[in-house]
Amino acid sequence: xxxxxxxxxxxxxxxxxxxxxxxxxxxxxxxxxxxxxxxxxxxxxxxxxxxxxxxxxxxxxxxxxxxxxxxxxxxxxxxxxxxxxxxxxxxxxxxxxxxxxxxxxxxxxxxxxxxxxxxxxxxxxxxxxxxxxxxxxxxxxxxxxxxxxxxxxxxxxxxxxxxxxxxxxxxxxxxxxxxxxxxxxxxxxxxxxxxxxxxxxxxxxxxxxxxxxxxxxxxxxxxxxxxxxxxxxxxxxxxxxxxxxxxxxxxxxxxxxxxxxxxxxxxxxxxxxxxxxxxxxxxxxxxxxxxxxxxxxxxxxxxxxxxxxxxxxxxxxxxxxxxx
Amino acid sequence: xxxxxxxxxxxxxxxxxxxxxxxxxxxxxxxxxxxxxxxxxxxxxxxxxxxxxxxxxxxxxxxxxxxxxxxxxxxxxxxxxxxxxxxxxxxxxxxxxxxxxxxxxxxxxxxxxxxxxxxxxxxxxxxxxxxxxxxxxxxxxxxxxxxxxxxxxxxxxxxxxxxxxxxxxxxxxxxxxxxxxxxxxxxxxxxxxxxxxxxxxxxxxxxxxxxxxxxxxxxxxxxxxxxxxxxxxxxxxxxxxxxxxxxxxxxxxxxxxxxxxxxxxxxxxxxxxx
Amino acid sequence: xxxxxxxxxxxxxxxxxxxxxxxxxxxxxxxxxxxxxxxxxxxxxxxxxxxxxxxxxxxxxxxxxxxxxxxxxxxxxxxxxxxxxxxxxxxxxxxxxxxxxxxxxxxxxxxxxxxxxxxxxxxxxxxxxxxxxxxxxxxxxxxxxxxxxxxxxxxxxxxxxxxxxxxxxxxxxxxxxxxxxxxxxxxxxxxxxxxxxxxxxxxxxxxxxxxxxxxxxxxxxxxxxxxxxxxxxxxxxxxxxxxxxxxxxxxxxxxxxxxxxxxxxxxxxxxxxxxxxxxxxxxxxx
Numbered sequence: 016x017x018x019x020x021x022x023x024x025x026x027x028x029x030x031x032x033x034x035x036x037x038x039x040x041x042x043x044x045x046x047x048x049x050x051x052x053x054x055x056x057x058x059x060x061x062x063x064x065x066x067x068x069x070x071x072x073x074x075x076x077x078x079x080x081x082x083x084x085x086x087x088x089x090x091x092x093x094x095x096x097x098x099x100x101x102x103x104x105x106x107x108x109x110x111x112x113x114x115x116x117x118x119x120x121x122x123x124x125x126x127x128x129x130x131x132x133x134x135x136x137x138x139x140x141x142x143x144x145x146x147x148x149x150x151x152x153x154x155x156x157x158x159x160x161x162x163x164x165x166x167x168x169x170x171x172x173x174x175x176x177x178x179x180x181x182x183x184x185x186x187x188x189x190x191x192x193x194x195x196x197x198x199x200x201x202x203x204x205x206x207x208x209x210x211x212x213x214x215x216x217x218x219x220x221x222x223x224x225x226x227x228x229x230x231x232x233x234x235x236x237x238x239x240x241x242x243x244x245x246x247x248x249x250x251x252x253x254x255x256x257x258x259x260x261x262x263x264x265x266x267x268x269x270x271x272x273x274x275x276x277x278x279x280x281x282x283x284x285x286x287x288x289x290x291x292x293x294x295x296x297x298x299x300x301x302x303x304x305x306x307x308x309x310x311x312x313x314x315x316x317x318x319x320x321x322x323x324x325x326x327x328x329x330x331x332x333x334x335x336x337x338x339x
Numbered sequence: 340x341x342x343x344x345x346x347x348x349x350x351x352x353x354x355x356x357x358x359x360x361x362x363x364x365x366x367x368x369x370x371x372x373x374x375x376x377x378x379x380x381x382x383x384x385x386x387x388x389x390x391x392x393x394x395x396x397x398x399x400x401x402x403x404x405x406x407x408x409x410x411x412x413x414x415x416x417x418x419x420x421x422x423x424x425x426x427x428x429x430x431x432x433x434x435x436x437x438x439x440x441x442x443x444x445x446x447x448x449x450x451x452x453x454x455x456x457x458x459x460x461x462x463x464x465x466x467x468x469x470x471x472x473x474x475x476x477x478x479x480x481x482x483x484x485x486x487x488x489x490x491x492x493x494x495x496x497x498x499x500x501x502x503x504x505x506x507x508x509x510x511x512x513x514x515x516x517x518x519x520x521x522x523x524x525x526x527x528x529x530x531x532x533x534x535x536x537x538x539x540x541x542x543x544x545x546x547x548x549x550x551x552x553x554x555x556x557x558x559x560x561x562x563x564x565x566x567x568x569x570x571x572x573x574x575x576x577x578x579x580x581x582x583x584x585x586x587x588x589x590x591x592x593x594x595x596x597x598x599x600x601x602x603x604x605x606x607x608x609x610x611x612x613x
Numbered sequence: 614x615x616x617x618x619x620x621x622x623x624x625x626x627x628x629x630x631x632x633x634x635x636x637x638x639x640x641x642x643x644x645x646x647x648x649x650x651x652x653x654x655x656x657x658x659x660x661x662x663x664x665x666x667x668x669x670x671x672x673x674x675x676x677x678x679x680x681x682x683x684x685x686x687x688x689x690x691x692x693x694x695x696x697x698x699x700x701x702x703x704x705x706x707x708x709x710x711x712x713x714x715x716x717x718x719x720x721x722x723x724x725x726x727x728x729x730x731x732x733x734x735x736x737x738x739x740x741x742x743x744x745x746x747x748x749x750x751x752x753x754x755x756x757x758x759x760x761x762x763x764x765x766x767x768x769x770x771x772x773x774x775x776x777x778x779x780x781x782x783x784x785x786x787x788x789x790x791x792x793x794x795x796x797x798x799x800x801x802x803x804x805x806x807x808x809x810x811x812x813x814x815x816x817x818x819x820x821x822x823x824x825x826x827x828x829x830x831x832x833x834x835x836x837x838x839x840x841x842x843x844x845x846x847x848x849x850x851x852x853x854x855x856x857x858x859x860x861x862x863x864x865x866x867x868x869x870x871x872x873x874x875x876x877x878x879x880x881x882x883x884x885x886x887x888x889x890x891x892x893x894x895x896x897x898x899x
Binding site for chain 3: 354360422426429455457459460463483561562567588594595596599
């Protein structure tokens, strides 16, 4: 039982903006789809929802081909970045509308709306209009609407990017708990690698409409399949050294060590993170970022090195990972 | 702020220019004929309500025309909206070329001096026996209002975030349900301003009503007023006419004052987006 | 989806397209009381008649004069009104509504009101004149000045519409543009010439074009206020077409007059459009 995308492709004005997309998401699994803006992640979501049509490939949900099923009949629960709550309807009416047109009896409608509002802790807001709610509350109403749909798949399109950082952190576990409650596949689109790492079981990194790598967060961090993935995942960003004989080496800022006899560096700037700090260095290999403990003092002369096994090596032309 | 007195003067000028002719009609409607002929002489019977009495007890009484215009205006507004709303939605949601072609044609039609159509429309009315039916007038009126109505409503549909309709679709709402529960309620302000503009057009329309209606109890207000004028070219009963003008203007003035915002936003969005 | 367009498309075709095609057909036929109201093809005789019809060309001249004078006055006045209504002052909303009233009233109603105002000798204008010792002016029976009275009535009635379009334009101009220029030490006059006018140009063009087409088709006002008189001096093309159909019952020729008017209007629009574009290019360079 799962959601399966087979060789999905989408072309606009003769240009493929999505191609050869193969993915399988199991029931109860949350997959994050990440990438820079315009990489095709929102298009993928819209195609799965039926709001956009694929030009090639197919989509199956629980073994049923839904490629040409209309959005109206596809049974997906989607949370939009803008929340897309109907501004003229109260919270309860927003939730009830779908049930009503699907022919659910009034008494059952009310009961289900009450239950879901309880679930997202908004019972006392039932009669208010979306405009009267805070961003976080609106986001929860949008989620409640998706839950009420009894969907076969959950699609979340940057559901938290309109919220401030603190709220995002608070809501994240809650969101994950709610969407995974009924053990359905969940696709979570975000441009924020940190959010993807925090919420997803697996992460698919998209670049220019193609998948660079699909793996769990640890794997992605430790063994990025390409330079693009290495740069995308992990903050502060990985250090990329100048290419040498067709090979690009990259080292995580966390892997750099102060060591006599290492590469001589000059300190440009210190960024305090609280528990740790980041040093912006300049060296003969170009600028380097180094992640160090907060109690570390700046030595007279900075010399850095790293263990060879911490080196990531990529083909300079293709950007693909080279296995040692 | 030494420009203020100048501005105040300009405001006074503007308002007297806009309202002066109307106020003169108001004055006339309450003046006896003697007072009108010799405004500066000192006479006893300066004020009268007789003009109003004449107008309201005429045959047919004046309120009849107001009701006729109300019927035509309301009918045309409803018919126009029923046809223009789905068309506006379809134009907004179709792809590039259709939208552009339709848009251009609608602007040309909106600019068209429709007076030139009266002869052909009259022939239609004659062959289908539509003359002297108040509600039949709503057909040409609805047609003539389509360009403006479609342009205004499609601008409103275009302004709605696409996510809202997508969300409704994912909730399982088909086209009709989406229009009924989500889209039409959301463009209500634009619908209101369109409705008022169409109503004003239908209420005020002259050449078609003039040629379609001959039964004197069915005349709309503009035709009835013109008929008073045409009945006696050399001596129009100005006092009674002024009373009729005042009575006929009150509903419109009320409409303008109440729905000022809708009218302005309708004309404005027509100008900004059209 | 396109099915939703069908009712509107049918209605528009029946009311706009079919009549024009019908006129083309009708203009190639004699169809009047003389033919017993039966259309008989007459090999372009209607068109020959139109070309040499003095009354048609006189009316065309009058319509053009009316259109050009009233539209230019309207746009200038509308610009002034829009500038006034765009400023912030107490009661602006009410004033805006009151300014709109002339536009909302039926043309025919106020057309007769104007006839009363211009009445000789009892109208307020002539009463005032006689109080000042000036001889009363036969405004509505003097062929050389009656048309100005119709222009005045038209300006009164339609300026609010143009003013509103220009007001909409003014409100799209961001205020920080003015602030930026004022910081450079520019005067109010410079601001108006360098910001307001150039940015308002599309709206002026829109108001101009809209009013041009409407004024060229003037009918209600003239028919009720002057009946086209005195001596046909205020007769518009639309009124001439109406008279041909309804008074002379010559439908074939009436249709010819209408197509003729339509062609003249198209020419007028094309000329003013190319003029506007040239103006745009010239001032665009600064």
